Amino acid sequence: MDTAAVKFSHxxxxxxxNMVDVTDKADTVREAYAEGFIKMSRQTFDMVVKQKHKKGDVIATARIAGIQGAKQCANxxxxxxxxxxxxxxxxxEMQAEHSQIxxxxxxxxxxxxxxEMEALTATSVAALxxxxxxxxxxxxxxxxxxKVISKTGGKSGDWTR
Structure with a gap:
């Protein structure tokens, strides 16, 4: 990609x-996936997997937080x-061999x-x-x-990392 020819849309x-004007763009189905990892000690990983953390089910809480994060992205x-x-x-996804999620x-x-930004925010807030x-x-x-791992829809088309 020739970066000299690329312009930042914002x-x-x-x-x-400035906020991009999308008024005249067509509505299309759009979807994005993002991923991230949190690495921890084996002891912490085991506590999370076995739901032995004194704060309760940390995965369920992180899932709800991630969903809320996506919904708050524009804020x-x-x-x-x-x-x-x-x-x-x-x-x-529990990755025991690396003590990470x-x-x-x-x-x-x-x-x-x-x-894409909403998917990245969901992943980030869940990790946080x-x-x-x-x-x-x-x-x-x-x-x-x-990182974003794939996206579909829109003028720029579909792609997968």
């Missing part, structure tokens, strides 16, 4: 930040459009703009919630690898 001709990221999400999923979020809607709930046991946890 910067106008004078270099001022957190200044130039994001408020979206009427039709579906948000937040799933967790993979978080995968999916956001979907029919609308004029994509849902796991960190918050487990930090007293394991303050050395590490959140890493947050």
């Amino acid at each position: 910067i106008d001709e004078s270099g001022t930040a 957190l990221i200044p130039l994001c459009h408020p979206l009427a999400l039709s579906k948000v999923d937040v799933d967790f 993979r978080i995968v979020s999916r956001c979907k809607l029919t609308g004029k703009t994509g849902v 919630t796991l960190f918050d709930m487990c930090k007293a046991v394991d303050p050395l946890m590490e959140i890493h690898g947050i």
